[in-house]
Amino acid sequence: MTTFQVPERMNFAAVSPQVFNAVLALDAAAREGLDPVLLELVQIRASQLNRCAYCIDYHTADARRAGETEERMHQLSAWEESSLYTGKERAALALTEAVTLLPGGVPDPVYEAAARHFEEKELAQLIALVLTVNAWNRMNVTTRKTPGTP
DSSP states (O other): OOOOOOOOOOOOOHOOOOHHHHHHHHHHHHHTOOOOOHHHHHHHHHHTTTTOOOHHHHHHHHHHHHTTOHHHHTGGGGGOOOOOSHHHHHHHHHHHHHHHEEEESOOOOHHHHHHSSSOOOHHHHHHHHHHHHHHHHHHHHHHHOTOOOO
16 A cells, blocks of 8 residues: 655644643643543544544544543544443533534533533533644644654
8 A cells, every 4th residue: 555645844843832832731731630531532533523634643542542442433433323422422522523613603502411411620621622632633734744743
């Protein structure tokens, strides 16, 4: 199989370390108190929506280390049709999609479902996590960071 290497446009971390480190700090703060498996599912799903190959690869590896199964990761792009996810995970994934896509805001039913499954502080952490993974996705897609690049 022949692979196609997309040329990276820029090494963002080297060019703008202050911004890169600020996003790293936000990322670390957003992760506090969230279940490691849920955290990775959310980051994979946002990365799928944003078509960020680097982040999909990165978070899939992290999900495996956190104990996530291959079957659940394979079905993640069709989570709504899958029976493999808990109500809490489904609420988090729906919120992830709404915040990532912002088709017309985050619908009340989506927010309310998440609020039923997450305490307020945990919900704030989840929202911050989605914001952060979207920042990473946009940074990496724009600069063409691909799996295998440092």
